[in-house]
Amino acid sequence: MGSEQLFGSIPPNWEYKTLGKACAEGGGDIQTGPFGSQLHASDYVPVGIPSIMPQNIGDNRIIEDGIARVSLEDAQRLSRYRVRVGDIVYSRRGDVEKRALVRNHEDGWLCGTGCLRVRVGEKNVDSRYASYYLGHPNVREWIVRHAHGATMPNLNTSILAACPFLVPPLPEQRAIAHILGTLDDKIELNRKQNETLEAMARALFKAWFVDFEPVRAVGAQFIAPDIAPDSMDTRNPGAINRAPTHWPPHILDLFPDRLVDSELGEIPEGWEVVALGELVEAVKGRSYKSEELVESETALVTLKSFARGGGYRSDGLKPFAGTYKAEQVVHPGEVVIACTDVTQAAEVIGRPAIVRSSTRYRRLVASLDTLIVRPKDFRITKAFLYFLGGTEAFVSHTYAHTTGTTVLHLGRDAVPSFTFAKPPAQLVQKFDALAAPVLERIQATEQESETLAQLRDTLLPKLISGELRIKDAEAFLKGRGL
Template sequence: MAAEELVGPVPAGWEYTTLGAACQHGGGDIQTGPFGSQLHAADYVPIGIPSIMPLNIGDNRIVENGIARITPEDAKRLSRYLVRRGDIVYSRRGDVERCALVRNHEDGWLCGTGCLRVRLGDRGPDPRFATYYLGHPSVREWVVRHAHGAKMPNLNTGILGACPLVVPPPDEQRAIAHILGTLDDKIELNRRMNETLEEIARALFQSWFVDFDPVRAKAEGRDPGLPQRLADLFPDSFEDSELGEIPRGWGVGCVGDEFNLTMGQSPPGETYNELGEGLPFYQGRRDFGSRFPRQRVYCTAPTRFAKVDDTLISVRAPVGDINVAAEDCAIGCGVAAALHRTGSRSYTYQFMLAQEETFARFEGEGTVFGSIGKKDFHSIPCVVPPRNLVREFETRFGDIDSRVEVNEHESRSLANLRDTLLPKLICGDLRVPGAERYLERMTE
């Protein structure tokens, strides 16, 4: 299928070609990452050169969290597979339409097993423009349709090289990339800001309710570093309990005592829709995606409910993915909803995050996949701090959650705006001056 059939007619002076031809003309190429025989699981190390795998390819960016790494010696041995700034990395199997632009700080990383590397070359199209073009819905659909394999789509260099490509004049390429990149830069800034805010909140929860740092400081005669009124809420000694040493006066209980907990139940399949009828419906971890997700599947006959600000926990395959309900919603059998009895959103979310090791123990439970049932969830033991301290945590750090939520909402709006502009810019329906004016109106 020619590019014209994919994106429609384009302005005079724009060129129709293929991705492979553009790479060849620019002095680049399309290359598969190393095969498994060249790099084994035992070769990965905790500290070293990052190796980009399909799971590290996000929305036009490389996701570094949990990335595998190799030694400098292996990087030298596999030097032909190292990526450079401006390369584009594709997932070779599975979600084959996903790709990411290699940015400055990722220069020299490895295009890992399971990936393809596209190098447009010094004389080729602008890589930023190319990644946006490859994100066009019709282009993504073309890649999926031409991939081999019904159950597990697979790409190769031939398929990707044959992908139709539209190439505007260089100035227009750069202008389009700038318009769309401005939106992506703001989304990335919000993501990094939220990452920092999340780290702050988690560290404070760990300090107060897990490591008991203020209590430890007072017991050792040190200043806990808190305002006096807040410091007075912490005791100055410890006592023994069945969970080990805990602050004096605190208790030991279980999740069922401290939290309102609702286990999900899935309604009949015919009650689901994507028309917005009924309540948003969350079935499991695949519906999460962010701290405050927004769902596109709805249910007209829900049986179990979560309220806005409840923490949602995946209780099946895998157990323990966590987020927060941004709206009243329905929950299926793969989800539980929890809220501390004080009503503290922040404490509930951080408490559930802190149960990572506990939830991991249920990964092998169940006949087919990991799961945790109501009885086991209710009976998870926990330290019980005074409720006035939980309320104080919410008062002081609830604003962090609110800032994260605002940033996520803004990023979703920016992503929708980008996705609206992208097809129009790629085919020339909307030229850059008009797009700039449209962008100014929409972001005022």
């Protein structure tokens, strides 16, 4: 397998090796993470050294949200499994073609149970180039084809070591990594900006509709410390740190001056406790068969369209050529909620996402894993509904209305039966006027990132195979302002 070539003709000064040989020559190696006998579930702690699990492997990056942690003592005990900058982490089972490059702030984390670690060393191979090479479609296909297991692919060190590895001269490796990394850096910058923007809007929702801070400010002359709503400058996410300390009078005028008892506890006077089902229409998605998942202009919004912990992923769409009802069509900007999940994770069920337009498909349809939630009238808006769905109360309520042992299913009444303190329509509209532009900005940035990812995925195989040379790629990006 080591002499196998994955591409056609290559530049004369490039050469094939196996990945194992390239690692050994560079002073690196390929090894598995600790086995279950070395690290038990009881060893994980709330605060400690992050341990990278298969679910933490994203698109060439480590997803830190919800990551497991071990104590410093256990990390030292398992020091041979700690990762360094430039290491590449794989899952040993399941989605074995995905990999993640270890970056500076992840240095010293643990390669956890269920993962493999590739270390190319520091002599002849640039680790960033290696991580992009391993993302080439031909290489990914090779790894999947050689992984053991019909229903659940399994990867091991021998398979990865035998993977054909194309090695350009080191300066060219670095140039390829720089070009592709420029696109990835912009995508990552967009992601962080969106996180900040959404955190601002979520903080405002919590202050107004969960903690009732303006009511307390009116009733007790309380000065709210964190966020003033008119400071939500979508052009400058850092503005949240410079927000004035007082709620503006025109905002305070929208709130009553006291809280009263209710079945939910204290709520603002005049607000009504209602069930969400009175204000929204919930539409279940379409079931489908595998033979219907063929290329067409239509795609299904599936369980994979939900990011861990909530939010939307455009790469979770599945092409679909079956029939569907008109109400099962999902339009950009609509709120959807995940209806299923695996019990071990339970990270998406009952959580909302806002669907965005697709550059690949003309039409999106909700799958059986997806519930479309639509406001019935002006008393609730999409922005209000989305942030309401992200509150602890909503997540706890929907999770309490799930059934199943290995796979969780959301009960039919989970969403409609959720009760909350409904503010006056005027206040809902005021929140929408502030939050909707933030969500639109987030949507536009995500769309830009999707375009950048497509550009990266177009350039990657051409650069890795030598079909496109560095100068041509640099000119290509420069012409697009990158």
